[in-house]
Amino acid sequence: MDLLEKFLQNGYLIIDLPENSIIHQIIKLVENNKNSLNDVFDTSLFHQKLEKIQKSINLMGARECLMKDMKYILSLLLKDNSFAVQNVVYLRGVRPNNKKNIAVEYLPMHRENFYCDSYIDNQINVHFPVFNYNDLTAMTFIEKSHKFPDSKIILRKEDSKYSGVERFSKGHKLGLPYNPKIIKNIDEIGIPKRANCIPGQVMLFSTKLIHGGGSNESDEIRFSLDFGILPISLMNLQKKEHFAHYGNQNSHYSKLVV
Numbered sequence: 001m002d003l004l005e006k007f008l009q010n011g012y013l014i015i016d017l018p019e020n021s022i023i024h025q026i027i028k029l030v031e032n033n034k035n036s037l038n039d040v041f042d043t044s045l046f047h048q049k050l051e052k053i054q055k056s057i058n059l060m061g062a063r064e065c066l067m068k069d070m071k072y073i074l075s076l077l078l079k080d081n082s083f084a085v086q087n088v089v090y091l092r093g094v095r096p097n098n099k100k101n102i103a104v105e106y107l108p109m110h111r112e113n114f115y116c117d118s119y120i121d122n123q124i125n126v127h128f129p130v131f132n133y134n135d136l137t138a139m140t141f142i143e144k145s146h147k148f149p150d151s152k153i154i155l156r157k158e159d160s161k162y163s164g165v166e167r168f169s170k171g172h173k174l175g176l177p178y179n180p181k182i183i184k185n186i187d188e189i190g191i192p193k194r195a196n197c198i199p200g201q202v203m204l205f206s207t208k209l210i211h212g213g214g215s216n217e218s219d220e221i222r223f224s225l226d227f228g229i230l231p232i233s234l235m236n237l238q239k240k241e242h243f244a245h246y247g248n249q250n251s252h253y254s255k256l257v258v
Contacts, residue, residue: 004076011146012205014197015073022065023128023225026057027199030091030130030223037093037221043105046095047170054091054174062089063227064256070126070202071258074229077124077204084235084253086227090175091130093223094137094216106213107177109140109192112228113150113207114181119237120207123228127195127203130223135194137222139203139214142190146208154184175226183210228253 007013017023033053040046067074067085075081094106112120127139158180165171165178183189189210197203205211207228216222230238230253238252 003073007077007204007206009144011144011209012141012203013073014195014201014203015070016201017069017128021069021200022060022062023069023130023200025060026062026128026225027130029053029056029060034131034221034223043164044170046093047174047176050091050093051170051174054089057091057225058089062225063087066126066128066202066225066227067229067256067258070204073204074124074258078229078231080232082232082255082257084230084232084238085256086229086252087254088175089225089227091223091225092175092213093221094213095221096216096219105176106215107175107211108180109142109183109186109210109212110177110181111150111153111208111210114155115177117237119230119234120228122234123207123230125205125207125211125226125228127197127205128225129195129197129199129201130225131199132218132220132222133197133199133224134218135196136217137214138194138197139211139224140192140194141205141209141211142186142192145189145210146206148189148210152185152188156182156184158182186210 003013030053037046037049040049063085074083112123160166160178165176167178194214195203232255235253235255
């Protein structure tokens with residue numbers, strides 16, 4: 001089975017990044033800053049400090065460098081070398097369950113089309129383990145769930161009182177949902193499992209794959225990165241302005257040739 005066939009059948013792929021990938025610089029950056037977050041119990045302050053690290057990662061050119069690292073596999077999956085790429089590389093920091101954190105510090109199980117128009121079904125998400133990423137902390141997903149019909153998913157919509165994330169807050173800029181949608185019939189879709197992925201690898205998956213940030217059952221903060229990639233032909237369907245951005249790009253996606 002070739003890589004494209006495997007992706008279409010399972011809804012995801014896990015591949016190794018090059019030895020000289022910028023991910024190794026990012027890992028060092030996070031390791032050097034993680035201790036400043038360990039004793040932060042206030043959620044707003046935690047998000048503020050986490051977003052500061054996220055900004056540093058974006059200003060070091062992570063988006064462009066990581067795209068070059070994935071050039072071969074993306075050209076295979078999207079049949080091009082020009083892409084519409086999210087302008088923000090999101091840093092996810094999930095505190096251990098035994099600390100006082102908010103209900104959705106990690107993203108609940110979802111598809112991207114819960115929050116976006118249908119063009120998002122053509123996006124590929126890319127997810128990078130950074131630190132403390134293992135079978136107690138990793139992202140969760142349901143294998144082959146990208147084939148489960150949208151019409152059969154039953155949702156319950158919550159608000160910011162449930163999530164603890166206000167619109168336009170630091171939590172929002174980190175990519176956390178302020179009005180999350182919760183799948184009520186998850187058992188009908190399949191059994192969630194942890195991503196078998198380690199730092200130095202990337203998991204590429206369909207936005208229709210049911211996935212979530214995953215709870216943290218360890219004693220340390222779990223860190224990962226992610227962003228989304230669309231076929232260049234769909235870039236004009238995006239929102240013209242996006243709250244979470246750095247530098248001169250205030251749209252959700254921009255063109256990148258690798």
